[in-house]
Amino acid sequence: MHPYEDIRATILERINNQTWPAGSTLPHEEQLAKEFDVARGTIRRALSSLVEAGLIERRRKAGTRVVDRRSHMSTLNIPIIRHEIESSGAQYGYKLLSSDIHSPEKDETGFFKTASLKHVLALHLKDGRPFQLEDRLINLTAIPKARDESFKTISPNEWLVAQVPYSSIRTYLRAELASALDVTHLKITTGRPVFIVERQTTLKTVPLTRVRLSHDAAQYQVVTETADVT
Amino acid sequence: MHPYEDIRATILERINNQTWPAGSTLPHEEQLAKEFDVARGTIRRALSSLVEAGLIERRRKAGTRVVDRRSHMSTLNIPIIRHEIESSGAQYGYKLLSSDIHSPEKDETGFFKTASLKHVLALHLKDGRPFQLEDRLINLTAIPKARDESFKTISPNEWLVAQVPYSSIRTYLRAELASALDVTHLKITTGRPVFIVERQTTLKTVPLTRVRLSHDAAQYQVVTETADVT
DNA sequence: AAGTGGTCTAGACCACCGC
């Protein structure tokens, strides 16, 4: 239908059938424009789409090369837990466990260099049963509003997403044995695995918040899909 | 420097400082073009960038709206394990454990509907120690070449990535207790957690391969970062 | 130095979809 989609499909086909094998160089934009009889901008549109998909790389003067596919890129989406639970048709519940103000020494990972921190522990429930334990530190220097928020009715996660702009988030995903806190609050037995999502949120080099979200491994997994390039 | 970057930054600023709060509608492209005194195409470039970043949504006639940020999107990149190990400066090792041809009944998840399958079990080592256990099923109907490949010197993972084009990959990340196979081959003790990466690879609705990659949780985690929108 | 991709313009027409 749209020229650039056909062109992208054709180029993809040539990559897949080894007409342009991994590592090889594609013709210039102008050559492609002539071949497909379209404007250069239309070729750029198609190639940009393939760059996003991670299939080709482009550098000035060097040209356009087919990437040697060595890894699988996909888009990871970790929603606010309330939305995830509600969209599954289950009932969401929330309980604040504790909330205190600490000095920086509480931050063992060195993410916060110097700041007064708020430490919040909260539980998210699915159909009345514990589902996610949220263990969070908030930089009060950067987010002073958080000092006066009790988090009794809204979770820190949701409050922060609504209130605070961020510029980058680093996420760690890992497996652990349930900690004492996990066992107590997630109501699982000692020796069970938990799935951990840890996030560090930053606004232009200023650390805003760090959170450890733990889940019973039997009830939680993360799913992600590559964009279907066709 | 480049107009579209400045424009994107300005718009981002207005979103962050609530000039255009979540849910509100931005001016049309032509209005913005007039305000910033650039061509409409330049405005489109800036807005497209924000769409990719997940900050705004656009629909014909409805206009451009600020997204109510309810989740964090990031790009997940799971490399071939050999490259990951080698780039960390460690030495990579590989060992084939078993390779057989099975009937479909081996596929308990129903990913492969009907096909003759090759089942391969292999171990990836880091500095001589077990690091990743690869448990893979390959659709021989779709990838007949795999029937004659012994996988004695190259891992199925790497062979497939080099040989087979795919169109989509679904990835599951989860925590489990080590299975008997995990305990035996990863040389961990019973009752330890493992981190599982499971992938289902498809070419235009045809299932190609499914793999379960297990790792000692103490040695493996996944890291991902959002694109830094500034 | 020169060739390549990157940005921008000023226009045209189209397609979707909300009113």
Next chain:
DNA sequence: CGGTGGTCTAGACCACTTG
């Protein structure tokens, strides 16, 4: 129906980076 974003053109100039 009409207003919005989506696509496309034919040009121009620029900036990077490799040989």
